[in-house]
Amino acid sequence: MNIGEASKLSGLPPKTIRYYEDTGLIAPPARAENGYRNYTDTDVHKLRFVRHSRGLGFSVDECSQLLSLYEDKDRQSGDVKAIAQKHLTEIDEKIKELQELRSTLHHLVNTCHGDGRPDCPILEGLADPASVQ
């Protein structure tokens, strides 16, 4: 099938599929006589795998490792779990970071009148965070 069809089935834009090929994340597919990329169901399967991995926030590099493990029938599930566990930890850190940031921002927003007057605790807080602590 052409890239457009593979795109529909995998849920990845054609541009992204080509990009993944360029960067080596996915192997180049066969080519038809007219030069068009020719994808198999297996190819699409892997593209879907990558889309789901990226959707869970794995980096392209991590996706590459996961895909290798997926294709290796002698893999050790511990290797997969290690990658996932590390990513989970990073997500937890990111969430924590955002929540702290949200808390500060929420406080600032709450204390600002938000009217036509110029005095603004948000700007004061940005100029000098200590002033709102």
Add this chain to the structure above:
Amino acid sequence: MNIGEASKLSGLPPKTIRYYEDTGLIAPPARAENGYRNYTDTDVHKLRFVRHSRGLGFSVDECSQLLSLYEDKDRQSGDVKAIAQKHLTEIDEKIKELQELRSTLHHLVNTCHGDGRPDCPILEGLADPASVQ
């Protein structure tokens, strides 16, 4: 003062300060006779403002708007609040997104033995998310 001193006082790396100048976020400072950038306390004050704004996750473009409002003594605090409120909403969305993603990933990680055997629910979940629902 030179850029190194401004860097220490503002908490921004010299590279970043120059970058902010290049992109128009902050106005070019005066220059000494030897061509070195010459920062005033006011300049440093604005650099700190930008660092705090960026630290709260505002984009450089939003920082630019906030800085303009900070410098405008006839500003309306409602304009500031609108920017902050919008950003807060985006943070909330981001947190929600990450939490959902975390939940899925956590579930996958928990169901994987993580040993020397090849069977792996994580890979199965990435290949076909429906299989783990």
Add this chain to the structure above:
DNA sequence: CTTGCCCTTCCAGCAACTGGAAGCTTATAT
């Protein structure tokens, strides 16, 4: 006078795409 640090500019690269141009081929409509 040389060592070493600070400053200058400019160019390149990171992640992960996305948009657009120029030029094919194929499908559809008249």
Add this chain to the structure above:
DNA sequence: ATATAAGCTTCCAGTTGCTGGAAGGGCAAG
């Protein structure tokens, strides 16, 4: 049959927010 549109190809550039490095000049200490 032909005109047009859609889909495919490659390649280059831009996005966001820096960061690293090279090449060269300034300046103080030993």
